[in-house]
Amino acid sequence: MFKNLSKNHETGRRLPSVYRALLARPVSSLTPPIEQAGFDERFARLDQELAEKGLQYLSIETYFGDEWFCPDQSTAIAIPFWLADDRLKSIERVFAGYVEGETEEEFMRLLRHEAGHCVDHAYRLSRRADWRDIFGDTDMHYNPDGVKTVENHPDFVVNLSGGYAQTHPDEDFAETFAVWLDPESRCWDIYRAKPVALNKLMFVDSLMADCGAKNPRKVFNQKICQARRMRRTLESYYRQRFDAL
Ligand SMILES: [Zn+2]
Numbered sequence: 415m416f417k418n419l420s421k422n423h424e425t426g427r428r429l430p431s432v433y434r435a436l437l438a439r440p441v442s443s444l445t446p447p448i449e450q451a452g453f454d455e456r457f458a459r460l461d462q463e464l465a466e467k468g469l470q471y472l473s474i475e476t477y478f479g480d481e482w483f484c485p486d487q488s489t490a491i492a493i494p495f496w497l498a499d500d501r502l503k504s505i506e507r508v509f510a511g512y513v514e515g516e517t518e519e520e521f522m523r524l525l526r527h528e529a530g531h532c533v534d535h536a537y538r539l540s541r542r543a544d545w546r547d548i549f550g551d552t553d554m555h556y557n558p559d560g561v562k563t564v565e566n567h568p569d570f571v572v573n574l575s576g577g578y579a580q581t582h583p584d585e586d587f588a589e590t591f592a593v594w595l596d597p598e599s600r601c602w603d604i605y606r607a608k609p610v611a612l613n614k615l616m617f618v619d620s621l622m623a624d625c626g627a628k629n630p631r632k633v634f635n636q637k638i639c640q641a642r643r644m645r646r647t648l649e650s651y652y653r654q655r656f657d658a659l
Contacts (some may be wrong), residue, residue, distance in 0.1 A: 441644035468626030483530035495641035530591030536630035552584035569610035
């Protein structure tokens, strides 16, 4: 995909020369503490949305990782390190073609989605029989990239693009939770003609009323793939990510 790392050979996009020296630096040296990255307002917004919906006992940690994800069984959210500053975003744009979560709106959609996984882990929701009746088997093989999705499938809500809710029961729940949590989508009118998707939203609504009254279980937030500990260079990160060795 990129032989000499000065450009993406598939798209022809060139890396601005001023950023090339960064490729030789360890990811850890390029990543600031997340508290210094200017996202505090967005994290506070998430906390406020959760509290307004009655989930005031849920405590979510955030850190810079190598992509957007929530480590298994944790209530931590990894934010990709390449969102830390404009230089890293420019490099990501050249090699990935797109900076996921660059706009505030998309960032919040992703945060709400990952918060859905945190809620699941904190209250062991996907182990419940009623959860499985609605979303399916959480132990189903996980391979989101290998699932063919249908555009505008009526049985699923839409939060992230690409029909992501269709890829796995856990993702279906996280997407439904994100729509449920989003203050902008408080009115579910668009789902009135989609009874299966609406039923999922109503189930999450009743499930969260139940959770809100309880303390979540204590979980150990193991911060997997923490960018501040990644000694590999930025070049090595991109070469491995795109199998371009
Ligand atoms: Zn997810």
